[in-house]
Amino acid sequence: MSLSRRDLLSLAPAVPLAALAHPPRARAAGRPAISAHEASADHARLIDNTVAVLAGTPGSNARPEVAAKLTAIAATARSRLTAMDGAGDGELFEGLPLGSSDPHLMTSYQYLYEIALATTVPGGPPSALRGDTTVQRRVINGLMWLHQHYYGNQSKGYYGNWFTWEIGISSHVSRTLALLRDELASHRPDLTALYVASMDAYLRNGKDGDVDLDSRFHTGANLADITTNRMLQGAVLEDDARVSKAVADQLTVLATIDPYHLRHGVTDGFYADGSFLQHASVAYTGSYGKGLLTRVVQTVKMLEGTGYVSGEDLVRTAHRWVVDGFAPLIFEGWMMEIVKGRGVSRTTTGYTDVTQVVEAVVDLSGHATGADATALKGYVAFVRTTSKAALDPSAFVSPVSIARYADILADPSAPAKDLTPAAHHIAFNAMDKTVHRRPGYAFALARSSARISKYEYMSGENLMPWFQGDGAHYLYLSGQDQTRAFGVDYFTTVPPYRLAGVTAPVETRRTVPELYGTLWYDNPERGFTASSEAQNTYVYFPRGTHVFSGGATLGAYGAAGLVQSDDVAYAAKRDGELPDDFVVYRNADATKSWFMFDDEIVVLAAGVGDSAGRAVTTTVDSRIAPPPDTLTVTGQLRDGTPWSGTGTAPLAWLRYANTTRSASVGYVFLDTPRPTVTLDTVTRSRRTVRLSNPDTPVTTRVFSVSVEQRAGVPHRSMAYALVPHASAERLRAYADGPLSVLVNTTRAQAVRHRGLGLVALNTFTRGTHRTGPLSIDGPGSVILRTAHGDAPHDRTVSLAVADPTTGRDTVSVLVRGRRMRAITADEGVRVTHVRGGTRVDVTTRHAYGRSFTAKLR
Known part of the structure; x- marks a missing residue:
């Protein structure tokens, strides 16, 4: 960027803070009344925690395992400064012309953040950028110049992808404001409020410049991103109501989605069976899902030591997501294709996808306790030892996570173990x-x-x-x-x-x-x-x-x-x-x-x-x-x-x-x-x-x-x-053998596995379908496994029944042959004796395809 442009920015008139301040808002439910001093201390702690997440701490950055990450941060910042020096007309960075490309504008903000980050890294290898206020002021001037020419004018903005304006730019700006809070206070004390006001204005899918939980854009991972940004914005503004509201809004993503009782009409999020949806109906654990996991774990770290929320619920929920939602989809360090949406076409690999999950698990293990912490650490080690691509911890966001990762791998008390059984x-x-x-x-x-x-x-x-x-x-x-x-x-x-x-x-x-x-x-x-x-x-x-x-x-x-x-x-x-x-x-x-x-x-x-x-x-x-x-x-x-x-x-x-x-x-x-x-x-x-x-x-x-x-x-x-x-x-x-096809039509399909004693049947149409030892009123799905005891007529039958249409109230199965009694049965399963065998009636109403099991003898 040319000298004349920097001079211009330094002379830009300051906007009075009072003119941009928001009117007081009611404190979010769940945050007890506290003094202004306590609120200020919480805001400072939130910012310090965030800076530690992004830039590391003196302790983490002294570790040899973190050196490569810190070197990369500094090298990236130097390359961005070189691009700033070479910028032409209509550019803040060389090669990123502005005015019609929202990706270029978002990338320009990303580059400013990356420069700011390098100046705030405490400790580690020597760096000329550390604490360089001249460079920090270049970032601040760049923020002001972008706002004046390409961001602040609401009538010219908001072209291209909505994500750029409501999440992408705001993420980079909010982090940069937190990193440079001290220099902003002395050099441009008005800039923070100016930007927060603009970010509110660009939240057009929200309500009155805030989150709208009824908006289809403010769900799942997107909601977590928006609310994380707003937590930081509230902290740098000393706006306790904003932080409290953002925390309360983010906590809604912890709720397990009940498809029969939707909240705010939202289907995005994690379900009881471990599924994750984004965009209302897309299986997305491997992309948006890992983004949501990351944000929630980052929230645990950002809010640690503050009075906004207890981290226990966050940790417990994130742990359940990892066990039920992520681990089954990761095979030898690779994220499966079936849950990546349009991301399957990207050149990043399934191993790269898992790196982000591993960082979240690493951090989660530091906040979990007892057996949960041991299991999470063991899973980190398991992914590392089974992955066919070396996991690169320098790709982690946080230097602190890199140090903790090294500790886990060196910890003999947490041996490598999958969270999912091998079978x-x-x-x-x-x-x-x-x-x-x-x-x-x-x-x-x-x-x-x-x-x-x-x-x-x-x-x-x-x-x-x-x-x-x-x-x-x-x-x-x-x-x-x-x-x-x-x-x-x-x-x-x-x-x-x-x-x-x-x-x-x-x-x-x-x-x-x-x-x-x-x-x-x-x-x-x-x-x-x-x-x-x-x-x-x-x-x-x-x-x-x-x-x-x-x-x-x-x-x-x-x-x-x-x-x-x-x-x-x-x-x-x-x-x-x-x-x-x-x-x-x-x-x-x-x-x-x-x-x-x-x-x-x-x-x-x-x-x-x-x-x-x-x-x-x-x-x-x-x-x-x-x-x-x-x-x-x-x-x-x-x-x-x-x-x-x-x-x-x-x-x-x-x-x-x-x-x-x-x-x-x-x-x-x-x-x-x-x-x-x-x-x-x-x-x-x-x-x-x-x-x-x-x-x-x-x-x-x-x-x-x-x-x-x-x-x-x-x-x-x-x-x-x-x-x-x-x-x-x-x-x-x-x-x-041992395989035999019992029926294969558009009405019913069934096979027998003689070696395992299994018969499995899917029926696709209404009416009674009889196959092998089973009769079922379709549509439905059933698996039967028979185990014979020592006595001639001693046999145990295990049965699983499901409604793949998710719309039936009951599914009934007849197991033909000698009458049997129930040894165990799930709630909703009723076993009775009828002519010709044993009838199993399953209440499948509102089960959303879940299987019900019973064991009979």
């Missing part, structure tokens, strides 16, 4: 996702329904998402670098119509920018603007139109079902509710079930085809590998003839092996038309899936096994099993 099944029914874990692999399934979005596209991200919620699966193999198997390169090189597990019509679809020439469909007269509800509903994250999605869980085993449907946009266009130029796509037809055991995931599909007469592809699996890897594809035909290579053949089983990485997956075709096997080398730019990705070509080997249906052929069924880490010998053995 575990969890149905995240509130977000239509399923995770099945065993030693050696994890299987993640993305479902959707009339409740949950099929995918998320937004802001030029995730450009080809159409089938990501239609039963797409991700089979993670232990010991692998998952960046070589999934992540952005998977979505870049695997065609969107051939994602693993997907049934899709053979057609070419166009992205939103290709269709409309902009990042959204623009039609204000019909309610379509950048972030309107119509845009959200029909463009950004459309739901499906069928209610069946979910299944039963019995211990570590699970069943899941899905009736594939058109999305709401297609249905609305068909009914004449959308403009003529709005483009929609019709889905293919399929009814599917996944039955998840120890060594196999059995997949049944019925009614597979297309009512519009198009050709259809059902992809059994798609996997990628680096080009240098050695891949082999071998199998056996139904007549026992060995087979290898690619092509279409009547296969009994198939084995894909990456010998370079000691990874393999087997496929057993129980009752499947002739599959087609391909192995191609594909090169595409990562910009194919996200407009802001670098235009970097990536090349992978893409293995795919699929079932191709020609146009106009009748609908068909198929049944196959995925067998992780299978050898050829093991795959040959499936000719004699």
Whole structure:
């Protein structure tokens, strides 16, 4: 920035503080009346805590483990100062022209924050920036210049993305005001109030410049961001009412979402089964969810020692989120794709996503007590030891967290241990996702329904998402670098119509920018603007139109079902509710079930085809590998003839092996038309899936096994099993069991696993369905496991029942055979004797897909 501009800023007239001060507000409920002196002490403590979080403490910064972080902070600040020196007209930093780009404006504020941070770091390696008031005044002058020319004029601001103006800029500014509070007090005492007044004015989705809990923009992670900013703003203004209100508003995100009794109409947040939603209907634990976890844990640290709130509830809630919501979705240090929304198209990896979670767990462990603290520390060590990418603690936000992380790894009293059992099944029914874990692999399934979005596209991200919620699966193999198997390169090189597990019509679809020439469909007269509800509903994250999605869980085993449907946009266009130029796509037809055991995931599909007469592809699996890897594809035909290579053949089983990485997956075709096997080398730019990705070509080997249906052929069924880490010998053995398909229609699908004594059944339509030893009034899902005792007629039956539609009041199951009595039963389960067997009636009303279990003898 030129000298003349700095001189200009130093001469800018000060705005009287009194003119900008807010009128007194009522103290938020829960904050007892305190003196002005006590309030001032709390504000100072809040600011000091925040500065310690961001810049570290003399103690943390003296640690050798923190040196790399501090060096990076200083280097970043120096590069930003160089960019400031080279700025041209209309720029504060070189290369960031201002006036029409809200990302450039937000980045300019980020750079100012990064410079300010380097000047406030206490201790650590020598730095010329530490305590440099001249540099701090350059930051302050930069704040004033941006406000005068590009931020303060409300009539010119608020273009582009609402997030920039209500959260992004405010986050950087609020932190900068806290870091430079002393220099601001002596150099520009008016600037803090000036900026807070402007930030209030830009909170346009709020109410009177404050949070509005009834606003669809002030929910979940977004609400946590806004309220964290307002806590800091209140502290630097000495506005106790603002801090108290912000704390009270943030505490609302701790409440578990009850879909039958919504507060303020909000569906965003954590559910009882560990699910997390943002944007009303998008599974988002791996992006917005980790942001919310981070903010809540930061709030614990920011408010420590103040009188605003007890940290116990915050710590207890965050601990529950980690155990139930995050740990099951992290496999060997990798965040699963099924909960990342449009974030799957970003070049950051699942390992990077987990780094943010680990920092939150590190800090949480410092505030938890007893066994909880030990378990959290053990989980940190577990992620570190199992991750195939070295976790870089210098990526943590806080230097204090880095020091604490080092202490945990050196602590022998907290041995490495997962928070999730090695054999575990969890149905995240509130977000239509399923995770099945065993030693050696994890299987993640993305479902959707009339409740949950099929995918998320937004802001030029995730450009080809159409089938990501239609039963797409991700089979993670232990010991692998998952960046070589999934992540952005998977979505870049695997065609969107051939994602693993997907049934899709053979057609070419166009992205939103290709269709409309902009990042959204623009039609204000019909309610379509950048972030309107119509845009959200029909463009950004459309739901499906069928209610069946979910299944039963019995211990570590699970069943899941899905009736594939058109999305709401297609249905609305068909009914004449959308403009003529709005483009929609019709889905293919399929009814599917996944039955998840120890060594196999059995997949049944019925009614597979297309009512519009198009050709259809059902992809059994798609996997990628680096080009240098050695891949082999071998199998056996139904007549026992060995087979290898690619092509279409009547296969009994198939084995894909990456010998370079000691990874393999087997496929057993129980009752499947002739599959087609391909192995191609594909090169595409990562910009194919996200407009802001670098235009970097990536090349992978893409293995795919699929079932191709020609146009106009009748609908068909198929049944196959995925067998992780299978050898050829093991795959040959499936000719004699233990799997058998009991029924596979659009009305019911069921399998038996003889070795485990399991029968699992999904029914999709009304009426009584009889399969094997079970009868059920559909729709519903049931798993039955039988264990025989020593006596001839001594047997124990374990049963799990669920309503995947979430709309039924009761589901009834008849276990045919000898009458049995209940040993244990969940509340809501009633066991009676009837002619022909034992009847189990389950009250599923308001259970939201949860499984009910009983044990009978």
